Amino acid sequence: MAPSLPQDEEAPSTRNGSKRIVPSRLYEIDKAPSFTQFTKLCTQTQNPDDYPLSDSIVTNIPVYDLSKYNISETSIASSLQDEWFEILRSGPGVLVLKNFETDSSLLHRINEVFDEIISKEEGASSKGDHFAAAGKNSRIWNSFQKHALQDPDSFVEYYSNPWLAIACEAWLGPAYQVTAQVNIVKPGGAPQNPHRDYHLGFQTAESCAAFPKSMQIASQLLTLQGAVAHSEMPLDSGPTRFLPFSQQFEEGYMAWRLSEFKQYFEDHWVSLPLNLGDAVFFNPALFHAAGENHSQLDRSANLLQISSAFGKPMETIDNLAIIKNCWGALKRLNSEGGRDREVDACVRAIASGYPFPTNLDRRPPAPGGMAPCSEADVVFGALQEDWTTDRVVEAIQKVQTDSLA
Ligand SMILES: [Fe+2]
Structure with a gap:
């Protein structure tokens, strides 16, 4: 089911005498969204034949091996974009791109740059992130700009990756603002709570409820969420957990804090292992959460949050x-x-x-x-x-x- 403006299903049908009762533009904070409708959406099974350019569909997540494709073939790039757009909008909402960045020495070099930035920033007492207390994870806010200023050569090599532009363009069109944040989860790092992301995912339930139904849909169209694996990410290291198809639930920004929906996520999430240089992209309205790191590895990702030119990015970039x-x-x-x-x-x-x-x-x-x-x-x-x-x-x-x- 594709996200659509909600007025169709809210067609005026009630009347008080001769006067039509206009449906509310808002979701009611005191009225829980339909759990039945949510589970109906999230129990869909992805048909592998729907995405012929994918390599496989694993636990409903389409996986593409980019090493198979010649990027200079414009028609192939466009066909991939058609598949990715549909997956993000009205399919499972998440896709994995194997071999997104194949130059492992570049990634190792950039990891050293990230380590230098983290060392410089150590001791800043106010640091932390949305879901982990300071000191449990290493986090670089605005790694995009800090990387550019710290080591321009590796920055230009990394962000000149045509696959990045192809993925961004598929969801956002040709004008967008990249922002990035590094997240390194150490062994023993706890899982996140399931959530949706920016914009409305970063609001309180009360603030979110003040935005009309149309903006609850628009929020997910204004950002592309992604992550590039900067380390090996076996399953026991806790790569991101996803609930495929959950972005299709129009009331999702009102639902993800509710215990019934959280429990459903805990019972049904899926996750795929990633290798160094693989990437995952997903609709920011997809229910997701970083996993628990049971391994002995530091799990390292450069989180990409790419904003439509029509929206406001989460971070200011100079x-x-x-x-x-x-x-x-x-x-x-x-x-x-x-x-x-x-x-x-x-x-x-x-x-x-x-x-x-x-x-x-x-x-x-x-x-x-x-x-x-x-x-x-x-x-x-x-x-x-x-x-x-x-x-x-x-x-x-x-x-x-x-x-x-
Ligand atoms: Fe998130």
Whole structure:
């Protein structure tokens, strides 16, 4: 069942005399969502024939081996995107991409960069995360920007991964903002409680209930949730637990805190082992939870939270600082030739591809156009003309300051 605006099923049918009673736009916080409807959705079985490009369907999760595909074949990339879009929207809501990043030495190098950042930040007493007390896990908030500033060469190599751009584009279209957070769960690390993610997943039940039914659907369309395995993740290390199809439950943001729904998750979750460099992407409305680490390994993931250009990201990213620090590495990548897809992926990750909000007095659309140029437009042009760091920084700065009110 595809998420749809709820008015169809809420068709006006009640009347008080001659006056129609308009249905509420809101879910009632005191009225529990239908558990029967929820379990009906979550007991679906994924037909393997529905996703012919997948390698297998394991416990209802489609698994793709990207090493089988030639990324330069545009039609294959587009067909994969069609499958991924449907899985995320109206299928199981989660997919695994094996061999997402095949350069293990790059991942090891980046892990060292992450360790340096963690060491630098150690001692900050306020750190912790949503679900674990400070000190139980290692967490880097905004690993995206910190990585760019710490080691631009490995950052550009990592975020120029065309598969990342293909996955983002499948769910969000060509303009989006990457944010990332590193999470390292040590042996003995406890499991998370099941939950939904940003936006409405990060609100109290009371705040969530104030958003109309249409926004309860919109929330899941504005973010793509992902994770890249930066370590081996055998099952006993506790890779993320998922409840396939649960994103289809329209009242899910009102349900995940309720004990009946939590217990159902505990009884029915599934999880797949990941190898170093594999990735998982999922709909942020899917019920999920990090698992318990029973192994002797540190379970390490770079969590990707990619925001639609039409939404507000969870973290603020200083694109200008990233572009400034990475310009040399990006120009080197561009000069290698034959790596257009990688350059394109990296530019989309580090520069805004969407020109709004802006100031239309200072940045009117070009004649005949509807929108002024975006940061990404500037960066693509600057690469073509081999601009210096100072010149591209000045141009991006101008875009940003001219966009202010
Ligand atoms: Fe989460």
